[in-house]
Amino acid sequence: MKIFVTGTDTDVGKTIISSWLCLHTGYHYFKPIQTGSTLGTDSHEVNKLTGTNVYKEDFLFEKESSPHLAASIECRKIDIEEITLPKVSNLIIEGAGGILVPINETIFMVDLIKKCATPVILVARSTIGTINHTLLSLEALRARNISILGIILNGQYNKDNLKAIEFYGKVKVLASIPTLQHISKENLIKVPFLVELQTIFNII
Known part of the structure; x- marks a missing residue:
């Protein structure tokens, strides 16, 4: 199964969540578009945290910005038809930024x-403002008939926001990942992998 991990915003925790998913499932990892490479790549971070197999980016840019701007600065243009998913059955694909980033x-x-034709896990913050951002993201995905597996919240546990997202978004929150003081393989593996996710990844 291939799963696309996207988010409601940049720096919402997609790479940490992708690492957590790979760590518990043994899935491979692929980030087709990476910006901000001078600061390091998410592929390197995922490999360091999990030891899983990662695939080379199709588009890699130095500027930490939206993909369209990072490409423009280097006088390049991203053509998504040039993006080819690795030929493996178990793959986490991580997007860049939020759903409507150009x-x-x-x-x-x-x-x-949509081109990848994979179901989505949406990563959202647990804190104030997340309800609006999450519902808008769900609306954008559903408008394009993209299958949504569920939401993973990242940050301090917030029961009210979790329940509101499930109720108004008509979606399942698959997990709520606490803020980790130190991000490491040892700490990530301690975060419980709940039954809902085990079912999705067919590892029960």
Whole structure:
């Protein structure tokens, strides 16, 4: 099974969640578009945290910014038709930024998700503002008939926000990942992998 991990925003925790998923499932990892490479890559971070197999990015840019801007600065253009998913059955694909971050003049991240034809796990913050951002993201995905497996919240546990997202978004919150003081393989593996996720990944 291939799963696309996207988020409601940049720096929402997609890479940490992707690492956590790979660590518990043994899935491979692929991030087709990476910006901010001068600061390091998410592929390197996932490999360091999990030891899982990671695949080389199709598009890699130095500037830490939206993909369309990072590409423009290097006088390049991202063509999502040049993105090919690795030929493995168990794969986590991580997007860049949020769902409607632009990739070029006419294409958004959600268009890449649609092209990949994979179901989505949406990563959202647990804190104030998350209800609006999450519901808007769900609406954008559903408008394009993209299958949504559920939400993973990242940050301090917030029962009210969790329940509101499930109720108004008509979606299941698959997990709520606590803020880790130190991000390491040892600490990530301690975060429980709940039954809902075990069912999705067919590891029960």
